[in-house]
Amino acid sequence: MRKVTLALPMVPEMEIEASKTAMAIAESMRMSPDRIDEVRMAVVEACINALEHSHASAKEVFVTFEVLGGQDPETLRITVRDTGVGFSPGEIEEPSIQEKLKSARKRGWGLKIIRGLMDDVEIRSGSEGTTVVMSKMR
Ligand SMILES: Nc1ncnc2c1ncn2[C@@H]1O[C@H](COP(=O)(O)OP(=O)(O)OP(=O)(O)O)[C@@H](O)[C@H]1O
Ligand SMILES: [Mg+2]
Numbered sequence: 001m002r003k004v005t006l007a008l009p010m011v012p013e014m015e016i017e018a019s020k021t022a023m024a025i026a027e028s029m030r031m032s033p034d035r036i037d038e039v040r041m042a043v044v045e046a047c048i049n050a051l052e053h054s055h056a057s058a059k060e061v062f063v064t065f066e067v068l069g070g071q072d073p074e075t076l077r078i079t080v081r082d083t084g085v086g087f088s089p090g091e092i093e094e095p096s097i098q099e100k101l102k103s104a105r106k107r108g109w110g111l112k113i114i115r116g117l118m119d120d121v122e123i124r125s126g127s128e129g130t131t132v133v134m135s136k137m138r
Contacts, residue, residue, distance in 0.1 A: 005064040008047070010056065015047035018063045022078060025065050029074050031138045038117040039076065039136055045110040046080040046132045054084020054130060073138045075119075083129040 006021060008014040022043045026036040043063070050061045064079040095108045115121045118134040125131070 003064065003066045005062055007060045007062055010051055010054075010059045010061060012051070014051065014061065015044045018047045018061075018080075019043045021063070021065060022076075025067065026076055026138075029067060029076060029138050031076070031136075035136060035138075039078070042114045042117040042134055042136075043078060043080070045114050046078075046134065049110055049132075050080055050082040050084070050130065053087065054082035056082050056084035056129065058083045068135075075135050075137050077133065077135040079131060079133045081129065081131045086125040086127055086130050089123040089125055 004021070004025075006018060008017055019040045022039050023036055026039050031039070047061060047063065050056075054061075060083075062079075062081045064077075064081075066077040066079075068075040068077055089111070092111060093108075095112055100106055100108075111123075114132070114134060118136050120135045122133045123130065124133075
């Protein structure tokens with residue numbers, strides 16, 4: 001299996017289903033347990049963002065898993081796509097721990113966490129929705 005897409009309902013805990021699939025595929029690639037855990041957390045953050053922020057009227061989030069590269073090292077590419085309102089990734093302020101300690105808004109870490117956990121992250125967003133493409137080598 002080199003590519004699979006899940007159409008997940010916009011309900012709480014769909015992120016768990018997405019992360020289970022991510023872990024199973026990463027395991028099948030023989031990714032190390034630490035890296036599998038990093039993939040799991042990134043998938044959870046991206047899916048929760050789609051649930052919380054997309055305000056999509058369509059009630060599905062599409063999560064695609066692709067194993068790239070015929071030989072070692074393989075790369076796992078995961079795409080999380082919603083059809084919601086979109087946002088401007090370039091306008092999201094980079095969170096800093098000093099600012100967060102002073103601020104009433106403690107959140108805003110998800111995208112930074114995703115970027116830290118995955119090797120490569122690309123976000124495309126507009127009025128048709130948001131697509132987060134994230135990859136990690138085995
Ligand atoms: N799929 C999405 N659709 C629309 N807006 C999004 C989406 N993903 C992220 N955003 C916007 O980007 C902001 C930053 O996302 P990020 O995950 O970094 O923080 P958060 O979700 O607000 O908080 P946290 O992830 O720490 O719980 C969000 O507050 C939201 O405005
Ligand atoms: Mg978030």
